[in-house]
Amino acid sequence: MMDNNRPKKKLFTSELRVMNVLWKNGNMTAKAISDVLKEKVGWNINTTYTVIKKCIAKGAVERTEPNFMCHSIVTKDAVQKAECEELVEKLFDGRPELLVATLISSCELSKEQKDSLREMVNNLED
Numbered sequence: 001m002m003d004n005n006r007p008k009k010k011l012f013t014s015e016l017r018v019m020n021v022l023w024k025n026g027n028m029t030a031k032a033i034s035d036v037l038k039e040k041v042g043w044n045i046n047t048t049y050t051v052i053k054k055c056i057a058k059g060a061v062e063r064t065e066p067n068f069m070c071h072s073i074v075t076k077d078a079v080q081k082a083e084c085e086e087l088v089e090k091l092f093d094g095r096p097e098l099l100v101a102t103l104i105s106s107c108e109l110s111k112e113q114k115d116s117l118r119e120m121v122n123n124l125e126d
Contacts, residue, residue, distance in 0.1 A: 005078040008059035010086075014051045017041060019060060019079065022072040030068040 011019060021036050022028060028036075034048035043051075052070060055061040060074045084099075092098040104117070 005073075005075050007074050007079065007082075010082075011055070011058065011060060011079060015055050015058070015060065016079075018048070018051050018055050019072060019074075019076070022061065022070060023076045027069060027071040030063075030070055033070060
């Protein structure tokens with residue numbers, strides 16, 4: 001079993017594409033996932049099935065029968081948190097405030113986005 005509902009191994013971009021389809025739509029057959037990704041990114045069915053199998057091997061997806069039904073066994077929140085923690089460690093010396101400062105200084109934020117950020121900071125518990 002996984003700690004904190006995280007995959008056993010890091011998910012790569014192709015695997016996150018499969019996961020995003022499942023997170024958005026819930027349980028789906030591999031064929032249905034393939035149809036979505038063919039339309040969205042131009043993958044053929046074999047590519048999609050290969051990536052689904054990688055997700056299964058990494059503990060992110062569970063497959064059941066009939067019809068190669070797939071469902072996510074990791075949450076989007078857990079994967080986002082793991083990716084964010086890795087990013088902070090790798091690029092910001094473990095200092096999340098540097099990540100936030102970089103995001104703020106490198107993005108043009110709308111007034112609504114700035115207000116939302118201020119509210120989030122003001123609501124931080126000490």
